[in-house]
Amino acid sequence: MVLLAPAEAHAAAPPLAGAPGDTITLPVRDALAALPVRAEDTSPYSRDAFKHWVDADGDGCNARAEVLKSEAVVAPEQGPRCTLSGGEWYSEYDDTYVQGPRGLDIDHRVPLGEAWESGAFAWTATEREEYANDLGDPRSLIAVTAASNRAKGKKDPAEWQPPYAGNSCGYHTDWVAVKTRWGQSVDPVEKRVLAEELANCPDVPITVTMAR
Template identity: 35%
Template sequence: MTDRRERRTRVRAAAAAALVTMMVTVLGVAPATAASGVSAQTVLDTLAVASESSTSPDDDAFLRWDEPDGTGCTVLDDVLVAESTTATDGGCPVTSGSWTSPWDGEVRTAAADMSVVHLVPIDEAWKSGADTWSALLRERYAMETEWDPTLVAVTTEAADARAGADPGTWMPEGDAASCAYVGDWLTVKLRWDLAVDPLEHAAIQNMLSGPCDGLTLEEPPNAPGPGYWFRDVDYYHPYTTHISWMATAGISQGYGASGWYAPRNDVNRGQMATFLYKVAGAPEYDAPAASAFDDVPTSHVFYPHISWLADEGITQGYGNGDFGPSDEVTRGQMAAFLYKLAGAPAHTPPAVSPFPDVPTSHTFYQHISWLAGTGITSGHADGDFKPNGLVTRGQMAVFLFKFSATVAS
């Protein structure tokens, strides 16, 4: 319990230190040495930026998080005990203690005046990526106790004022409270690989460029488990097996020394070329002195891999002289890349498409139907393939893992 209070105190102290640094810098005084930890700006830059899902979770999408365990206490009781600055009444449900609400600074001694809430509300989590989670992962989020900021005790008034809003539309009053809130928000989103929407991103960026400039955060832990490689892909991540395989197979080491894989970020065509080259075994290859594509200079970081793709006949680019290395890869394009990487095997597309949104006349129908026939994909849960949809780094890991297991082997 003490660890929880100490950790939350350190986060708030870091936010206060950032404010002091900003003020003394404005006054011409040398800023204090930055606190150890990860930069809040770095965390924000790592998070995927995406529009929120238009759906909302059903009542039973997240398992109940307020049911008593074998001791008769609930997760809510555990949080109230941990957050109280004095000993609580010793029983469950907790009825009394002393709590200082971090969002409004109010002190309460009656548990009935406090609300235990998810810092990132369940509805917000759902719309930011949790809609794709398994029931197990949703349960783990709902009852999270390993990373303290996930669940927080605040006054009922503060909880009602915030409701389900994200930082794009609500923050606590006062720079110190807002910076602490933004810091906690970022660590929870990082730990759970949740995206930020454009308005939310802009509001947080505004804080990090202003009163929270220089804010450092304690990095959230990842649950231990076999095959863990990246700090944003823990044992319970739905793509842990596939992403860990990417690392052990030498196909991806994530974003270098940062330790992050960023599974929700979209894959661009240059990155795709590198992935395919490595899946093929990274064969010896001397890239030509002249590029085959106008928009891929020989100095481009992915030039050898893109050039190899062209020489192998896996791609001819867009047909206008460009390859589009920074363009995001669509699912249809990915199907074509994988089909050609497999050697363009003999395949007679079925007369009836396996996907209602991929007609037999579709440009990539042969490649997509081949992908389905090999078992590499079964499409989305709604039965569609979504050929124009973009491919995230997490999804790419799944496709390449299955490709390697069913084709490359």
């Protein structure tokens, strides 16, 4: 694990470098400062470029079901072919409890379209599949109401904020963590908004295991 002292990390704010599997820990504002700043890529994007949902471990439950099972506040019943019923979930974007899985979407914290524009256009198909089904960091995929997920779409924090103000600091902190994990860039407006939002939040340390 690489541990950066806050003063050292903030002073230089170098781009973070590490091999997949390396773990870094640093304050979230320094992590934001270290993200590369680039204009968003405008090449054609399709969700089909990110294969999901897959059953990577072959246990019969795909990534969507795995997230639902892990995040349930009341466990659902699991039937044949990992069909889930019952259960209860908390949607942090809108401070809402949801009964049963049908009203939920699995949100990519950094949406697939945003990921594409922030570097994934140049990734391999395997890397994009791994990103779309990332169970290696609980901040990457979360269960939220379908309404909030679809309102968010592919928007970044400059374009969309969680309707529940109490989720603001967690949302922006986790956004930076996911972008750090996957080596994604931020565009100038996105970075400015993230910096403004995080200035009102605790400068908590984030620990990230690099995915690429």
